[in-house]
Amino acid sequence: MSDDVDVPLEGDPTGGVAASEALATEAIPEAAVVGVDASTERKQVRKERRQLLLRSPGFLFGFSILVMWVLCAAVPSWFTKWGDNEVVRVDGSVIPRVSPRADAWFGTDKIGNDVFARIIYGARPVLIVAVTAAVLAVAAGTLLGLTVGYFRGWVDEVIGRIIEALLSIPVILLAIMVLTTLGRSQTVIILTIAVLFIPVVTRTVRSAVLAEAQLDYVTSAKLRGENSLFVMTREILPNVTGVAVVELTVRIGYAIFTVATLSFLGLNAGDSSAADWGRDLGKQYDTIQAGQWWAAIFPALAIALLVIGVNLVADSLDRVNKS
Amino acid sequence: MFRYVLRRLALSLITLLILIAVIFLLTRVFPSDPARQLAGPFGSQERVDQLNRDLGLQDPMITQFGRLLRDVVTLDFGESYSQPGERVLDLIRPRLANSAKLVLFALILTLPLSIVGGIIAARKKDTLLDRTIVNIGLASSSIPEFVSGVLLQYIIGVKLGWLPAVTNIPDDASLITELRYLLLPALAIVFVYFGYIARITRAGTITALDADYTRTAYMKGLSTRSVVRKHVLRNSLQPTVAVTGTQIGYLFGGLVGLEVVFNYPGLGLLILNAATAPDFPLLQAGVITVAIIFMLCTLGADILIAYMNPRARMNLKESS
Numbered sequence: 001m002s003d004d005v006d007v008p009l010e011g012d013p014t015g016g017v018a019a020s021e022a023l024a025t026e027a028i029p030e031a032a033v034v035g036v037d038a039s040t041e042r043k044q045v046r047k048e049r050r051q052l053l054l055r056s057p058g059f060l061f062g063f064s065i066l067v068m069w070v071l072c073a074a075v076p077s078w079f080t081k082w083g084d085n086e087v088v089r090v091d092g093s094v095i096p097r098v099s100p101r102a103d104a105w106f107g108t109d110k111i112g113n114d115v116f117a118r119i120i121y122g123a124r125p126v127l128i129v130a131v132t133a134a135v136l137a138v139a140a141g142t143l144l145g146l147t148v149g150y151f152r153g154w155v156d157e158v159i160g161r162i163i164e165a166l167l168s169i170p171v172i173l174l175a176i177m178v179l180t181t182l183g184r185s186q187t188v189i190i191l192t193i194a195v196l197f198i199p200v201v202t203r204t205v206r207s208a209v210l211a212e213a214q215l216d217y218v219t220s221a222k223l224r225g226e227n228s229l230f231v232m233t234r235e236i237l238p239n240v241t242g243v244a245v246v247e248l249t250v251r252i253g254y255a256i257f258t259v260a261t262l263s264f265l266g267l268n269a270g271d272s273s274a275a276d277w278g279r280d281l282g283k284q285y286d287t288i289q290a291g292q293w294w295a296a297i298f299p300a301l302a303i304a305l306l307v308i309g310v311n312l313v314a315d316s317l318d319r320v321n322k323s
Numbered sequence: 324m325f326r327y328v329l330r331r332l333a334l335s336l337i338t339l340l341i342l343i344a345v346i347f348l349l350t351r352v353f354p355s356d357p358a359r360q361l362a363g364p365f366g367s368q369e370r371v372d373q374l375n376r377d378l379g380l381q382d383p384m385i386t387q388f389g390r391l392l393r394d395v396v397t398l399d400f401g402e403s404y405s406q407p408g409e410r411v412l413d414l415i416r417p418r419l420a421n422s423a424k425l426v427l428f429a430l431i432l433t434l435p436l437s438i439v440g441g442i443i444a445a446r447k448k449d450t451l452l453d454r455t456i457v458n459i460g461l462a463s464s465s466i467p468e469f470v471s472g473v474l475l476q477y478i479i480g481v482k483l484g485w486l487p488a489v490t491n492i493p494d495d496a497s498l499i500t501e502l503r504y505l506l507l508p509a510l511a512i513v514f515v516y517f518g519y520i521a522r523i524t525r526a527g528t529i530t531a532l533d534a535d536y537t538r539t540a541y542m543k544g545l546s547t548r549s550v551v552r553k554h555v556l557r558n559s560l561q562p563t564v565a566v567t568g569t570q571i572g573y574l575f576g577g578l579v580g581l582e583v584v585f586n587y588p589g590l591g592l593l594i595l596n597a598a599t600a601p602d603f604p605l606l607q608a609g610v611i612t613v614a615i616i617f618m619l620c621t622l623g624a625d626i627l628i629a630y631m632n633p634r635a636r637m638n639l640k641e642s643s
Contacts, residue, residue, distance in 0.1 A: 161338060161341055162341055164338050165338045165339075165345065166342070168572065168614055168617040168618065168621070169576070169610060169614055170573045170576050170577030172577055172579055172580075173576050173577065173579070173594055173613060174349075174610075176579070176594065176595060176598045177346070177349045177350065177610065179598075180599070180601050180606070181349055181350060253465060257465075260467055261467055261469065261580050264580050264583070265579060265583065265595060281469075281470070281473065282583075285476075285584060288473070288476060288477045288481055288488075289481060291481065293477050293482075296473055296477070297473070297474065297477055300473045300474055301474075303466075303467060303470050304466040304471075304474075307466060307467070308462050310465075311465035312461070315461055
């Protein structure tokens with residue numbers, strides 16, 4: 001029954017093209033003798049996919065957004081003369097709540113921080129937490145999905161049930177519960193998000209592995225007498241890497257979503273005055289009612305822009321992977 | 324069909340049982356001393372011991388888990404920690420009703436819009452219209468709902484002043500007034516779900532339009548209209564039904580941020596407050612309520628799909 005629900009979400013993870021390509025490159029290593037060089041063919045496929053990506057306006061747009069935010073996270077001082085926590089002073093006096101103007105592009109917030117500087121500095125914490133969490137989740141989920149998808153059996157059944165149970169509660173609620181009982185530190189937040197994302201990654205990779213495991217190249221590897229570890233890591237894994245990469249970008253998007261939500265709700269770690277989009281939005285959105293929109297709207301737009309960028313890239317990778 | 328429903332129900336119950344175990348472990352196993360919290364930092368040790376005995380917090384884990392299961396079956400979760408004297412169930416009931424109102428209203432707005440959008444995109448596949456619908460959907464559905472909530476609140480609620488910016492609904496409000504208050508948060512949900520559901524519908528419709536049975540229907544000489552209505556929709560909407568079923572479950576408890584922005588007393592806000600208090604009985608009961616709703620919605624969706632497509636009934640037998 002869970003499979004009924006899976007189908008629309010995952011669509012067709014490995015199309016017939018991928019299957020025949022897999023046959024060409026994996027099942028017949030002697031192909032070179034026959035005349036078709038397997039590795040050049042694979043290079044050719046990669047090159048075509050790269051060109052397809054570079055021609056897609058969605059990918060280029062999304063990718064430029066990401067490059068911009070990564071630059072902000074890496075070297076914020078290139079973009080603003082203010083520190084994230086530095087109170088803006090004009091002629092020695094603090095100027096809180098000024099609307100956007102020439103010397104403060106995005107205005108200043110309640111305390112007198114430059115909103116533009118906080119947007120620039122806010123890219124780092126969200127990117128570090130979200131990307132680390134997503135990488136951990138995809139690594140663990142791929143390993144788990146590969147194992148249960150290859151061996152099947154009762155372990156697969158049991159893990160499948162647990163995954164389904166965990167997926168029936170919004171991630172944000174489970175995160176709130178874990179952070180309340182375990183306390184909040186950056187490590188706990190990263191691990192919580194990573195653990196909560198493992199079920200969905202496992203499910204995606206598992207169904208891709210199931211599709212691959214039925215194909216002839218896997219059967220022939222087994223008939224050659226290769227051991228399970230070899231078949232899993234050298235035969236199947238390369239053919240589900242595309243799915244895992246798409247899953248990674250999608251998970252980074254959701255991780256940003258989750259990190260921003262947790263910070264917005266005040267459930268984040270660290271120095272409470274440091275720049276953080278979610279937290280800034282949470283602290284400043286009440287000023288909207290008074291017409292002072294800039295301190296809340298700019299962090300909101302920053303979150304939106306980053307997530308849109310990641311999703312555009314994820315979507316283009318997915319389409320190229322399936323084509 | 325009856326056997327299918329029974330089997331499906333049994334599977335749901337197993338899932339729910341696992342989930343309750345997870346929730347139990349999360350709130351009980353990790354070090355925390357609820358009795359000390361209840362007694363307060365200056366409460367005497369005797370008071371803490373007394374509370375521990377009363378609440379059965381020192382019983383073996385398995386006894387405590389059994390008690391939680393009994394609570395779920397009888398729907399009696401005892402008293403709240405943070406609001407002494409209040410039954411947990413009485414605190415949950417009005418919040419559940421509020422969440423239901425918002426979710427229902429948002430769905431009534433989202434579903435027709437996104438299903439029609441998805442079908443149009445599929446019929447005009449690869450045209451400018453299709454790409455516009457898909458890309459707007461992708462962009463809007465990737466923005467967290469509290470972010471779109473804040474943006475809508477500012478633009479429509481404050482700047483234009485068309486709709487109330489927070490949902491402090493007066494007690495004697497008529498249905499129309501109430502809906503006016505709910506429209507902004509509901510629009511924020513439409514924003515998130517339009518793209519998602521439209522994309523699923525589009526994918527389902529494209530598959531159905533390409534299918535053999537559609538070609539056969541055309542070759543029988545049926546009009547486009549009747550092919551779409553009788554053959555395509557019945558199949559193409561199945562993924563949409565499945566996804567809507569799971570999403571309703573998420574909408575009931577997952578809108579914590581949105582409820583904070585609009586100060587709307589739904590289940591999400593209740594769970595957040597229970598977590599920060601902390602009020603473990605209320606927290607457990609709140610999350611379990613969301614889980615039960617999710618179970619009922621997916622169950623409903625699967626039964627509807629089985630009704631639409633007899634083959635789905637067979638699949639369950641094979642897969643389990």
